[in-house]
Amino acid sequence: MLDGLRRLWEVENLSPHGICLLWRPELIWTHIVTDTLIALAYFSIPVALATFVSRRRDVVFGWVFWSFAVFITACGATHLMAIWTLYVPDYGLEAMVKIVTAAASIGTALALWHLMPRALSLPSPTQLRRANEALRARIEERDQALAALKQANEERQRTEALMRQSQKMEAVGQLTGGVAHDFNNLLNVVLLNLDRVERGLPADSPLLKPLRDAMRGSERAASVTHKLLAFARKHPLSPVSTDVNALIGSFAELLRGTIGAKIRLETDLAPGLPPLSIDPNQLENAILNLAVNARDAMPDGGTLTIRTGPAQEGASTGEGVCVEVTDTGTGMPPEVEARAFEPFFTTKPLGQGTGLGLSQVFGFAQQSGGSAAIVSGRERGTTVRLCFPAAPPRPAPVPDTAEAPGFGFAPGLAAAG
Ligand SMILES: Nc1ncnc2c1ncn2[C@@H]1O[C@H](COP(=O)(O)OP(=O)(O)OP(=O)(O)O)[C@@H](O)[C@H]1O
Numbered sequence: 137m138l139d140g141l142r143r144l145w146e147v148e149n150l151s152p153h154g155i156c157l158l159w160r161p162e163l164i165w166t167h168i169v170t171d172t173l174i175a176l177a178y179f180s181i182p183v184a185l186a187t188f189v190s191r192r193r194d195v196v197f198g199w200v201f202w203s204f205a206v207f208i209t210a211c212g213a214t215h216l217m218a219i220w221t222l223y224v225p226d227y228g229l230e231a232m233v234k235i236v237t238a239a240a241s242i243g244t245a246l247a248l249w250h251l252m253p254r255a256l257s258l259p260s261p262t263q264l265r266r267a268n269e270a271l272r273a274r275i276e277e278r279d280q281a282l283a284a285l286k287q288a289n290e291e292r293q294r295t296e297a298l299m300r301q302s303q304k305m306e307a308v309g310q311l312t313g314g315v316a317h318d319f320n321n322l323l324n325v326v327l328l329n330l331d332r333v334e335r336g337l338p339a340d341s342p343l344l345k346p347l348r349d350a351m352r353g354s355e356r357a358a359s360v361t362h363k364l365l366a367f368a369r370k371h372p373l374s375p376v377s378t379d380v381n382a383l384i385g386s387f388a389e390l391l392r393g394t395i396g397a398k399i400r401l402e403t404d405l406a407p408g409l410p411p412l413s414i415d416p417n418q419l420e421n422a423i424l425n426l427a428v429n430a431r432d433a434m435p436d437g438g439t440l441t442i443r444t445g446p447a448q449e450g451a452s453t454g455e456g457v458c459v460e461v462t463d464t465g466t467g468m469p470p471e472v473e474a475r476a477f478e479p480f481f482t483t484k485p486l487g488q489g490t491g492l493g494l495s496q497v498f499g500f501a502q503q504s505g506g507s508a509a510i511v512s513g514r515e516r517g518t519t520v521r522l523c524f525p526a527a528p529p530r531p532a533p534v535p536d537t538a539e540a541p542g543f544g545f546a547p548g549l550a551a552a553g
């Protein structure tokens with residue numbers, strides 16, 4: 137065996153391969169050039185495979201690439217040996233190279249066939265693309281479901297907030313109504329008796345001045361209780377059939393005087409509105425209140441617009457009429473907008489606002505079977521919308537002891553009556 141191996145390396149008595157080609161240059165050079173080119177190409181392939189596998193570490197069956205690299209390198213070596221043996225009869229070395237190449241080829245071939253079922257079970261690019269598309273569709277569905285859930289949640293939170301606000305207004309209304317009612321009765325007694333005393337005093341009595349001061353104070357207190365009663369929907373109303381456009385038309389002149397020259401008054405009155413069964417004095421009072429607020433929100437001037445139109449379909453007021461008072465003033469930040477209808481809520485300095493204007497408007501709209509709502513935003517101006525039904529279900533004035541309908545909120549508005 138050892139002897140056989142030793143003899144494998146012996147080159148005596150052997151002729152180089154070139155002799156077989158009779159050293160004909162065209163044959164010799166064709167062999168040299170083609171074998172060199174094949175060997176170079178073979179050696180470059182393992183480099184490419186190694187670069188690919190080392191950069192794409194996630195590639196499956198990476199070891200197959202390495203065994204290919206060994207196999208192809210060995211193939212390249214056999215071609216180099218073919219050039220070498222043209223001149224040197226190293227056929228033993230050539231045989232060794234071929235043994236290595238054979239081993240690498242067989243190993244790679246066996247590994248490839250062994251791998252075939254697993255390779256075939258891998259998803260094809262088309263299958264992967266389809267799976268990706270399906271996944272993307274599922275993700276989109278999930279995103280849509282999440283968005284719908286978020287929207288439903290927000291809607292629920294909004295409804296809950298409106299509910300809480302409604303309950304708060306209801307509670308404040310009941311409390312205010314009760315206190316204002318009793319207070320009003322007491323003030324009536326006070327005023328009646330002061331009146332009696334005044335009539336009983338001689339014209340030159342020194343008590344007359346303090347008495348009249350007391351009467352003026354009591355009257356102012358009575359006016360506050362009336363505003364509170366209006367908020368609590370316990371102010372007696374005298375509804376009559378009223379053409380809102382005509383009322384605003386004749387009232388506009390008075391408003392111009394109230395809001396001053398710096399503010400432009402515009403009216404946009406929709407024709408063909410049904411008459412309302414409403415207390416015209418209280419409606420004027422509400423519009424005046426809103427106009428004064430608008431004036432205060434536009435210290436540098438602006439535009440005040442009074443608009444009328446039919447109540448939107450689906451609103452609680454059915455076929456009624458809406459009156460909107462819009463200004464181009466400072467607007468309300470959300471925290472003010474949320475509380476603006478509450479009695480005694482004011483952002484004005486002490487002594488400049490009682491905070492009863494909007495609550496009065498709110499109570500009046502409620503008591504008239506309608507609603508009041510604010511649409512505002514910082515620096516966006518403010519719109520207060522009052523909507524009234526053409527024929528309220530129970531338009532009768534509310535006596536002191538009567539139960540007024542609950543405070544409700546118009547759909548889709550920040551705060552409403
Ligand atoms: N048009 C408006 N623009 C901006 N903010 C307003 C407007 N109307 C009302 N507000 C805000 O709502 C608050 C409450 O208004 P409301 O009319 O009830 O009371 P007031 O105007 O402060 O006082 P009062 O009306 O008793 O003189 C105001 O203090 C103001 O902050």
Ligand SMILES: [Mg+2]
Nearest residue numbers: 425429493494
């Ligand atoms: Mg006001």
